[in-house]
Amino acid sequence: MAKKYLMKGNEAMAEAALRAHCRHFFGYPITPQTEVAAYMAKRMPKLGGTYLQAESEVAAINMVLGASAAGMRAMTSSSSPGISLKTEGISYIAASDLPALIVNVMRGGPGLGGIQPSQSDYWQATKAPGHGDAQVLVYAPSSVQEMVDLTIRAFETAERWRMPAMLLADGMLGQMMEPVSFPDEVPLPPEKPWALTGTKGARKPNIVNSLYLTPSQLEQIVKERFQRYEKVKAQEVLCERYKLDDAQFVLVAYGATARICKAAVDMAREKGIPVGLFRPITLWPFPEKELAALGGQVKSMLAVEMSMGQMVDDVRLAVNGRCPVYFYGRTGGIIPTPAEIEGQIVKMANRKEEA
């Protein structure tokens, strides 16, 4: 059996990146993800890699762009206000068809907000990670083990599809300690014939670029990228179903909130309410088909988030009126309790009976 380590989410994620052969990390300090930088600063020199503290998040993401253009597995990590600064670079990375990993350990916003856990960057991650028609892969871990597994997966899918990937965690997952194991071996990154290595006089120059001044050419390129996104949607969706087989009521939650929802589901089931949890693991691509099918089978759904209600939009789009979709959220860094959510489940179940 694989060896287990007791690790903080942030550190486990950093170690996973190293095991996934990432040797280029560029960051800028921000709570609650500073352990990632500290871990990298300690380990990278020993592995012959690069840990560099940039002058800003803007610089850090552009260093990632450079290292990725050079063909390396590269990453940066930050929290909400820092991610806002990275969006310019993320847009260029997406538009240049470069892979990269961006970690957002979300904290309460907007503005400087707070430093406690939050999920209020869902819209930013899934709808507008930068300007222009573009998407990034968004993975939402729900445990320290998933911080590990999804970090490795994110590097691989980002390279497979040549697009940026984001690990969307929150302060709770980043700070929490849990036992984790690491895969014995992670496959080496694939060959990257597009990478900038210098021509060595043996090939034509490679150009990594996002500028197309002719509208028809730009439209063509964006359309081709969206054809790729369709394949991503078909192949990369991940979700978890918890006690859904006989469920008439469904909680929809991701990340740390989903853990709390599981406890709430168990509590409500003790009271005889047939409730389950649907947990999107990829937020983009969003598990639309899975939720649509579920919407046709159950009485109602309740999206639970640490925000004023962001993912709930996607749940409603997916369900498309097949059943009512309610929302419950806490924000500002407040983590909902299982009892609080259980209360909402009871309310949802009663609402149905009223109707």
Next chain:
Amino acid sequence: MAVLFQKTKGLTDRETHYCPGCTHGIIHRLVAESLEELGVLGETIGVCPVGCAVMAYDYFNCDMVEAPHGRAPAVATGLKRARPENVIFTYQGDGDLAAIGTAETVHAATRGENITVIFVNNAIYGMTGGQMAPTTLPGQVTQTTPYGRNTDYSGFPVKVCEILREVDGVAYAERVAVNSVPHIRKAKAAIKKAFQNQLEGKGFSLVEVLSTCPTNWGMTPVEALGWVENKMIPYYPLGVYVDRDVHHRKEEEA
């Protein structure tokens, strides 16, 4: 018959989009010739700016990447850290390098990134149609300083070489011009040295090239060359501002 002059292999055959009389083209040639003469074209990765040289990736005959506006030194840092054995350069205008990208420039310099920066100072935002640049001279008329740059209101021009003189990570900073044959010859030597420094691992090397923008200065090409001589050079004195070996100096200290 003896060959007296040949186009450098460092440039592609693409026709450039630069305006008649613009000296961006001369600077491209000097960079390309330097890379060819040093025998490093096959090792070189260039970083394009956002500015009139945005499409330099079509002109330089080596691997190239397009950076967001002002971020070229950060992109170059990522490239150089990923591939220290390659030759990495940025080619940036004054708006790119000395306004939106000031932080990236100064911090790549403070880190002593072993890269070469070609800084094209034409005292204007060329690409966007002639607005005030950080380097626009006092009194200079631009689209956004229609009554001339009033330093009380819009501040003073940014003198990049003078600023970098105080930055410990800088190995080499020289200001040159390309408005006359003697100046072009000096500019060539400076650019070549800035690449040679990188090959020797000396640290951050920057060459500021005073360049023309006849289109947005509202001048003929010849008048523009004269304006560089009579207006720009007095404000931006040519010469070597820094010349030292940053990284080997560090080793001695250690």
